[in-house]
Amino acid sequence: MKFRYALLAATVLAAPVAISHAANAQPVTGPYVSLGAGYNMESSQKAKNIVHGNTVTSDTARIFTNNGYDINGAVGYGFGNGWRAELEGDYISNGFNKLRVNGAGDASRGYEGRYGVFANAYYDFDIGLPYLFPYVGAGIGWQEDAFNGLNAGDYSFDKTRGSLAYQGIVGVSYPISFVPGLSATLEYRFVALADSRKFDGSFDGEPASMKVGSEYNNQINVGLRYQLFTPRPVPPAPAPVAAPVAAPAPAPAKTYLVFFDWNQASLTPRATQIISQAATDSHTQNVTTLDVSGYTDTSGTPTYNQGLSMRRAQAVAAQLVTDGVSQSEIEIHAYGETHLLVPTGPGVREPQNRRVEIVLN
Incomplete structure (x- = not known):
């Protein structure tokens, strides 16, 4: 965990050097759209209340997944004073690695897919640098959690359950000078499912179910954000050319x-x-x-x-x-x-x- 945080911090500090020629950063004003994707690291999930047939067992389980990916897209509005609000849709995918029941583990197949919406609020900081705009954000929403073909040993689950979700976001944006309104973004996100979910399936051909607890994800994302209706910067005026005949005086401005x-x-x-x-x-x-x-x-x-x-x-x-x-x-x-x-x-x-x-x- 500490290594991932150190890697993120080093990336954030090094990025401004690579793009020091970017346009001046300014708070987002008006409507914008964004798109991002990245690397998702999911914590193991604890399962309990495991049922075989009609019998509630004392079994406990841990579900382990491989690292996966996430994508997200959003539409939002910047108020010109650093504050932004947006509506985001996302998708997260991780392949199953192992299902460990009472300490004994079986390799598992299938993957877990989550999708849903978040309502997010952000604040952009003006730190006086012309190429760097850090921001923080938080969101709350709903996520559908799908166990797609989880098969391990005698267990099989293939269900979708919903949960209240929340997230925290820390990021930086870098304006791209040759496209007014366009910025590259680098983010760390912490995404969590707050509710436990009951998944139905089978054990050795008989009906089975288990209750899965809260889930936590760490994400590192890159993306693009485009502010709509951005006035283009004024190019330098060309050197005046002497007119052979004096032009009439312009009307007063x-x-x-x-x-x-x-x-x-x-x-x-x-x-x-x-x-x-x-x-x-x-x-x-x-x-x-x-x-x-x-x-x-x-x-x-x-x-x-x-x-x-x-x-x-x-x-x-x-x-x-x-x-x-x-x-x-x-x-x-x-x-x-x-x-x-x-x-x-x-x-x-x-x-x-x-x-x-x-x-x-």
């Missing part, structure tokens, strides 16, 4: 200010109204681009404020897309605690500096 609560990137009802007005005006005027620039006040560290200003700008951009603005027309900028609207010293919570500016060009 129109600016909208969206303000935020302290240390928040979620939109207030008033902010939603302002964004809606900006989206409407962009359709009725000759607008080619919408500059969306995020700012913070001077409370907090510069590194944290830089990330917070980006989350605010992304939240506004996502709402503009919801209000009908094309993603290709949106350019996102994050300026942190620079360019203060109201000049202050460090560590000052100034409401007018916690803003996003939408400029119609």
